[in-house]
Amino acid sequence: MKRAIAITLIAAAVITTAASSFAADLELIGEGIWISDSTPPILMWEEDISLWVDIKVPNWSYNKVVGIVWTADKWETVNYSYASYEYTRWDGYEQWGVDVVPAGILGNSYIGPGTWNGKSLMGPGPQTAEIEFAIFYTLPDGYTIWDNNGGMNYMHLVASRS
Numbered sequence: 001m002k003r004a005i006a007i008t009l010i011a012a013a014v015i016t017t018a019a020s021s022f023a024a025d026l027e028l029i030g031e032g033i034w035i036s037d038s039t040p041p042i043l044m045w046e047e048d049i050s051l052w053v054d055i056k057v058p059n060w061s062y063n064k065v066v067g068i069v070w071t072a073d074k075w076e077t078v079n080y081s082y083a084s085y086e087y088t089r090w091d092g093y094e095q096w097g098v099d100v101v102p103a104g105i106l107g108n109s110y111i112g113p114g115t116w117n118g119k120s121l122m123g124p125g126p127q128t129a130e131i132e133f134a135i136f137y138t139l140p141d142g143y144t145i146w147d148n149n150g151g152m153n154y155m156h157l158v159a160s161r162s
Contacts, residue, residue, distance in 0.1 A: 026135050026147040029095065030054040031156055033103070033131075045109075048102035049158050051131050055083060056093045063140045066096045070133035072104040072117055103131050106159055113159035121161045129158040 031054070035047045057066055067082040083096035106129060107115035114121055116129030132155050134148035148154075 025058045026137055026145060027056040027093075028053065028135060028147065028149075028154060029056045031154065033156060033158060035106075036102075045107070047106045047108060049104045049106050049129075049131075051098075051100040051103040051133075051156060053083075053098040053100075053133065053135075054086070055096045055098070055135055056089065057096055057137055059088070059092065059094050061139050065138040066136070068098050068100075068133040068135055070100065070103070070131060072129075072131050073119070075132070100131075104129070104158065113161055116158065121159070127161045129160070131156045131158060 030052075032052055034050050034052070036050070051070070053068055055066060055068075057064070065082065067080060070079050070081065071077060079100075081098050081100045083098045086095045086097050088094050104117045105115075106113055107118075113129060121127040121129060132153045134146055134153050136144055136146050138144045
């Protein structure tokens with residue numbers, strides 16, 4: 001009886017280690033935002049904020065799904081955006097890219113950022129407009145590997161107010 005428990009515990013440790021090493025094969029290699037004005041600047045104007053993410057993935061299967069799960073409102077809403085293959089890198093990995101157009105709307109005035117997706121950044125204390133995301137890689141059998149930045153998720157700061 002004790003042997004069966006020990007073997008089960010060792011197997012669980014190996015599976016956990018293997019899953020951790022698979023997540024290490026995913027890598028965020030670049031991210032950023034770009035801005036397009038929605039309205040002309042007067043006293044307050046809005047800008048569409050779009051997010052781009054470049055991901056390095058292993059080529060374990062031709063039929064894979066790569067992308068990000070993201071939010072612009074602290075996980076009140078959840079969005080999935082799928083990546084497109086860009087090219088095979090010199091190291092044998094592939095580069096995939098995600099473009100989220102737009103990821104949010106930033107309201108600005110002459111004194112700085114005023115709103116993020118309709119919510120005020122003018123409250124007491126520091127306020128931030130952020131896009132938070134994690135990377136996923138799904139194989140044809142449905143097995144999914146996640147990279148959530150060690151449990152912290154990736155954060156891209158759009159604007160802040162102190």
